[in-house]
Amino acid sequence: MSKTGSLDSFRLIAAFLVIANHTSPLLSYGENGDFILTRIIARVAVPFFLMVSGYFLYKYIENGDKAYILSFCKKIAILYALSIFLYLPLNLYAGHYEAANWGQELIKDIIFDGTFYHLWYFPGLILGVMIVAFLVRKIGLKFTFFISLILYIIGLFGDSYYGVTETLSSLETFYDVVFTLSDYTRNGVFMVPIFLMLGMLIYKGNHVIPLQRNLLFFIISFSLLILEGLLLHAFELQRHDSMYIMLVPAMYFLFRSLLQIRGKSSKGLRTISTIMYIIHPWIIVLVRSAAEIFKLENWFVDNSLLHFAAVSFFTFAAARLATIVWKREKNANPPPTGRAWVEIDLQALRENARQLIRILPEKTKLMAVVKANAYGHGSVKIAKELSQTGINSFAVATLAEAIELRSNGIKGDILILGYTPAQSIRIIKKYNFTQTVIGLEHAKELNRQAVPINIQIKIDTGMHRLGTDASGLADLKEIYQCKHLTITGVFSHLAVSDSLDPDDIAFTNRQIDRYNQTIQWLESQHLPVGHQHIQASYGILNYPHLQYDYARAGITLYGVLSQNDRVNTNVELKPVLSIKARVAMVKSLHTGEELGYGRSFTAASTMKTAVITIGYADGIPRNMANGHVLIRSQKAPIIGRICMDQLLVDVSGIEGVQADDIATLIGKDGSQQITAEDVSESCGTITNELLSRLGERLGYVYKI
Template identity: 65%
Template sequence: MRLKNDTGALDPFRLIAAFLVIANHTSPLLSFGENADFILTRIIARTAVPFFLMVSGYFLYKYIKNGDNSYILAFCKKMALLYAFSIILFLPLNLYAGHYKGENWWITFIKDLFIDGTFYHLWYFPGLILGILIVRLCMRRLGLQLTFLLSIFLYLLGLFGDSYYGIATQITFIDTFYDGIFSITDYTRNGLFMVPIFLTMGMLIYQGRKSSSLKNNLLLFIVSFVLLVVEGLWLHAHSLQRHDSMYIMLVPTMYYLFLILLQLNGKSSKNLRNIATIMYIIHPWMIVVVRFTADLFKLEHLFIVNSFVHYLTVSVLSFVMAAFLSWGIKWRKQTPSPTGRAWIEIDLQALRENIEILRKLLPGNTKLMAVVKANAYGHGAVKVAKELNKNGINSFAVATLAEGIQLRKNRVKGEILVLGYTNPQDIRFLKRYRLTQTIIGLSYARELNKYGIGLDVQVKLDTGMHRLGVDASQLTELKRIYRCQHLKIKGIYSHLSVSDSLEPEDINSTNEQIAKYNQTIEWLQSQQLRIGRRHIQASYGLLNYPDLQYDYVRAGIALYGILSNNDEVVSKVELKPVLAIKARVAMVKHVPPGEFVSYGRTYETKEMMITAVVTIGYADGLPRNLNHGHVLIHGQKAPIIGRICMDQLIVDVTDLANVQTNDIVTIIGKDGSERITSEEVANKCGTITNELLSRLGSRLNYIYKNPFFH
């Protein structure tokens, strides 16, 4: 049975875990009995930190697996900043308690800073950072399964310095071993012994993405949990515990609890995540506030002696303060609504369906290379490329160096091929950002080669388009390119100039280009020269020549569910448009007959007319000559009248009922049963969709619908 989604009830349980951490530090049931409180605080509450660790492992897995060091370091930096803030927050309490006094106080401080935590609950932050670095290093060398086995071994070592310490002390050489450990750290519940196993458990669950039924998981959780309680009570009764954070049965208990949470209905909530984190950090100060206030007003019997009321008061105060701080953070980060004026909607589910449709057309082992140049044809290059990464596409094509750098800076993985010219003086950026440069000619190859920097390149062959590329007939030039010792040739490709046409003469021309390409490849092979990856088809090359078998197809406009024009193609596929453009009605006016609308007095009203001013114009990328187009309002077409302005356009809504200010207007996309396609708009403007979409302005906000990971 597959898990329902990627988050399930993880975020709501973060809040429960935060309350369990508070319970661990306030002993809520102590007034009712020591054993009851021990079960709650020293056994049940011990699930909180492992849960947080598993969540981190679960969501970090794909980045660690893909070797995304920038993301991992950014995550660790975030944890370090939270830790630094927490150190400052609790510094007054440490100073008040006289914790760092004496001749060697700095040794204690360094030990606390990097291992034990500078306050009792803050060990989590250095522990998490160290654990992530250990797991990252081990996974790189050993893989996840062996890393998990190693983490089990480390956890067992930690057990005998924690809950099973009484057994370790009975054996002299083992006791000496732990004495050495405790000269460095006060506990084994740290980033070396405890953290890796729960991180890797979260990763294993993410990797598997499936589990047995909820009923079976619930049963196994109950059994594991009961055994955990029995284990904890037995250890406590025999006074074997040095500390009580690590139990044998804690591991299966957490595994099945995590699976259950993923199978429950839930909603991802950044607000809950923030509140839980803040509660974890600030609750010791809330304990101090409650104790100080109770002492000031002589209410110790109610708020201190009564342990349960004490816990409730600290919990409520921690929650309220965390919620207030979370609201403050959210308020400071608030920005105007992205749908307030004009925006682009990107349907990521449609993108995923197009990927599968195009993949079904691919022969053999051919793969998709996604063309994301020109901001992914107006669709948002970074977001689209990252979504494609998630759907198994790891080859991309861009037009410029800057486009490639933008993708790398946003952690897009895989090969990124720069199709266009890069100034040789910027060659170091190709190397730094691991980009593959297109070789457009022999002189260019020699210019890049003279810098002495090992570069990944692909050679562009000119088979008849006569744009960039080495003439396919100039075999001597090609061979000389191979002599450039600092250029690592990873592929050879070409481009078809009329693969979008089914006219007989254009088909013949395309076949000639393909023949030239194949002949050049065969000659290179005969010379024992490395070919690398081969590709010649773009979107129309795939749709009209699907039987060609190369390594890649450079899918561009078709990936986004659009064709350049309303063309007929050989492959009858139903691609889904990914993009929609929408805006708002700014104002509704009644215009009498004989009046002129918009610039230039080009449109005169013939009778009383109701017009709507729409909040989008040519500065947003709409062609100014779209004067005879339509938009959709309330699922009905409304004609554009007058000239399109820089920031607005005007439509006739006389025949539409109840058009009001702030109504949504669809310029491209679907509203009700009506649809306006990119192809229609481009045709009315005398251009192609490629140009129309790639010119969309930076003022438009992007709304991404149906993300794969919630």
């Protein structure tokens, strides 16, 4: 299960529930109703946040990625430290540290509980993650779950079932010691692990329960949760009310339901909900203070519902404002469309992915090739967009490209297609990449590092570039004996799958046969093959019938062919990328006047020229000088030599051209279109080279 469903949307709901828990919205209208809302229903918020953490952390815990886990805990610790200082003034104002033992209280607050009641969550989360990460690696997921369940049961008798504990003096003494040590962060031991584990089990689980059944089970378990809470309240058994028996199944089915309800991943909502959780007590104080100053206590303090509404509104507004200011400061750069830029049509990208999946066999998945900055399209943004469509396998050429993806939140499998030296193996392990092994010696070098990593074996079936020769069976078998390398796939690459020439088709079929024979031999030796894939873009278009686990879609994913080629399949791909620039100025050139470097162009008659703000440093080939651009839906021929930063065009036949007009070098303008295939052929190259060489200083605009 890789989709995030509506988790991010529910984060916001959970943040409002936390505010409700601390403002008692229904208290003015009835204690029972408010108890149900704040002491039972709102109790889903914190477990939900914990389950989200468990859901996304599991992969790194399972793979023993200590660096990532420590990095996660470090981020939480920094957030905790900032929150402590945020609330110190409030505690000092309230006289919290005026007692004789104020030093002890301060240390206890900083280490265990935070300087305000809700901040226990951060040290509790760190403690819980450390416990779970250690146990999962030592005893596995199932046993860790049972231990977490036992810890939760122990915690219950210090929380909602404390009335039972009071009847047993030995147990009461035990819990009194726990409460003395930590008012709230004990939850890091007794509460946090179970909900982290629920998130992990859901991530790990393959069993799909229909949404309607999940919702039904949630309604039943949630109803029983409310009943449990009311009974405990009626019998006055609760010391606290954050832990219930039925909270565990209710959260399990709620989380599964949210994953199945369509939603969009939103970093903004994640940030806003976190800020709301942190700052809402300050907003409560400010709302109360403002109500007192303006004599509005009857409205915004005494009326609990209006008080909740005011606190919620201003908390959300403050969090939203903070994200806007932060984003503005972070992105204090010139507008992307100020000079020269690339426009990316994400809808076309999604449609191309659907078209390619449509022509492949049902069980063959698409692996998105996002090397070379996703062929100039922006690797991180493209990978994130494809992740939302259900594609969770990516291929890159280099270790640096893989790190960029992972560092920007790409969670899927990332296969490094090219060579990576053995001294970088710890980086491969840290980020949980899959490394291509290009031959026996490469495998031995990696294995000698004694660092366990996932690999895929490249088979050379006739391209004679990277890979172990398909006939080198002894070498292949020896790679399997490298005990530190876990083989997750065996793949090859087709040399002329783009050609429909009979000789090239025969060569491609021989490559496919050699690959299949190698796979059959490995299976006959009882050696695990893992994922199989041989098709790249043209392999998909010209040999779509091949039954392998994956097909690697590169240039075709972006709606482009390498050249204006014929292919066997009837697939309508839409260009994803356009290149545009601004007109800097318009000049008159008189008869006989020369233009540009080398005086390479001479005006045959009086004409108008326009300077376009893009050049070969932006990736425009210098030999595109015989081409044209589109301005105001008309063709403007390129004249003179293309410069590093600019090029010049003839706009004599186009009325009204002026500074700041848009020139299109690749893409559509009205009824006119310039394709990447047209440009690359005119320059004597292929689209792969043209697009992958686009310059870093181009701005990027993504159209949803």
